[in-house]
Amino acid sequence: MINVQFFPSRRIAFYMARMFVLRSLAVLAALVLILQTLDLLGESGKILAVPGNSDSSLWYYVSLRFPQLVARFLPFSVLLGTLITLATLNQNSEIVSMKAAGISAHQIIAPLIVASFGIAAFTFVFQERVVTRATATLNDWQAVDYGHVPKTSGVVTNAWVRHGDDLILARQVTGRGAETRLHGVSIYDRAGGTLVSIITAARGRPTNGGWRLEDVKKFDVAKTSETRLPSMMAADGVQPREFTLADVKADEQDFVTLNASIASLKEAGMTTGPLEAGLWHKLSGPLSALLMPLLAAVAAFGLARSGQLFLRAVIGMALGFAYFVVDNFALAMGNLGAYPPMLAAWAPFALFLLVGEAVLIRTEE
Template sequence: MVGQVLDRYTLKEFAGPFFACLAGFTVMLLSSIVFELTDLIVARQMPFPTVLQLLIYKLPMILVLALPVAVLFGILLSLGRLAKDSELTVMRVTGRSFPRIALPLFLAAAVVSAATFYLNETVVPAANHKAENLYRQAVFRDAIPQLDANVFLQGPQGRTIYVGEVERAKRLLKHIMIFEQAEGAAGSPYPALLTAKRGTYAEGIWRLEDGVRLTFDADGYVREEVAFSVLEVTMAQGEEELLGEQKTTSEMTRKELADTIKLFQKSGANMDPFVVEYHLKLAIPLAALIWSFAAAPLAIPAARSGRFYGVVASIAVAFIYYVAMALCRSLGGNGVMPPVLAAWLPTLVFGILGLVLLARADHI
């Protein structure tokens, strides 16, 4: 009974700074997006309803970034306050170890991690896709729609399209791959593959140059290989309709990414950047739980240094983690580091550090 009362009391202390940080960090990130849109608002006179729509669509992604920081902030300030007022000492007198005192906070962090994963997997991709389409419409309202490099498009007749480089001024495409689900060899589950070193696009026609068309047998081996100097492919879609299906990794679920990686790896394409993003979609939501292990023991020194220490420590931990994540993402995407290790390294390091600090917390 006493234990339940203490657990509820600890969670109540945590809730205040958690929601305060969540609101503050969310507003700050939304403000940064508004700042980025200033040029569009002024130069292209983007209407306020469109700006509001963009912010609403960006909100789920912002929450995915803000929730772990709010957990970190909430734990540091709540346990720091309890330690400063000697309430932590009183709890320990009842026979509770420090990890047991912090257990309700770890459970809260686990719930936040699960909610973040659900949000990141079900809401964020669709919201990001709508935001990007809305942004493209606003930017290219009076101009030619533009393809982007390193994105996937779902074309007509079951085609999946990847473009490595785009020279927009010339409407020139480079390193093109087109998987044709409907054009595979008879009896084979594998799609036909078109690759081309370059190509151009206009009015629904893609003119591919210096390429190869491959079909595969039932075991995945090349059955037929036909080289071509020029090949015209009819997309049967206007550019605006086709570009509406253009997706970056932030607009894809883990399942969509996994299917895309599996499909394109058959062609020998370098999918390291996409493997990194696939694993980050799980690693980033876990940050809330991982950070909680480090935040709890760090709250004890915070009691001696004051509330300001907790705020600074929260910012420092979040900054170091996100910088490390960005660095590892780049290293993994460029083949310097194995992509799976690159995605998980910051989370593993922080997790191990947190568990070591937690094991020593009763001796601090």
């Protein structure tokens, strides 16, 4: 008789879900511990080379890097946790017992998929509330080479703006609207793609539709001469919001804030395709945890004594890692503008959902 319930039974469902979650967390802890140690070894020299930094600075770096590593490798951990769980159940002939009791392949992996949904929900909340803030803080700290980061709120670093043929770099932007202030300004004056002069200034502020630069140095490329000026006007027509919006990064803002930033960028007539891909990937990324039990399910079926358990585990791992490769490729194409944002974010998920389901149906047959 075939069991037509969604779960095999409450006891089996809790047993499998608990085994799956514990093994996934164990794999995550091992991965993050090893990778955090290696990363800290690579960055500790740079951090301690800055005067005033100490051991506490290293722990501060760990507190900012740790959430990034957890969010990045949680899907990998779910994949490996699924493989370990299903391979163990298969090795102990528990899968065979379930199949003999009339439990289908879909019912066997159903508890894992439900547990994966919980992991996906946790990942989304963790990214929104913790990872985005840690990423923004760490990027600001790294932008000043692990030195002192100004406490001013709303600081934007390394903002690039294109004005005609000219390129403008503001190493730090503070304030909003008429109170916008630029620090460490570089203007690359070009004519027909040829560099004419380089203007650097310590500070800049908006004045009469342009920008008044202070403590200016102007280098003439043709004459190879440098002129110093106390102040000058430049970048006529460049709006303050072009600097404050120029450094919007999808991984530094939560879903709601990023959606609002995209709307502001559209009003300013700026390209938003890469940011829209990043916006939708904030949803599709955490949901990748739902695919892992489906892609790794091939390791659960087939007789362990046939000698093909290891091969099945390798196939499941290959399917899981193939998803991450395709997902990163699609997101890169979205950032380049080659793929529409929705396609870049959701196509890999839909493709491997179909692949996983096809493999599972074929296995069940």
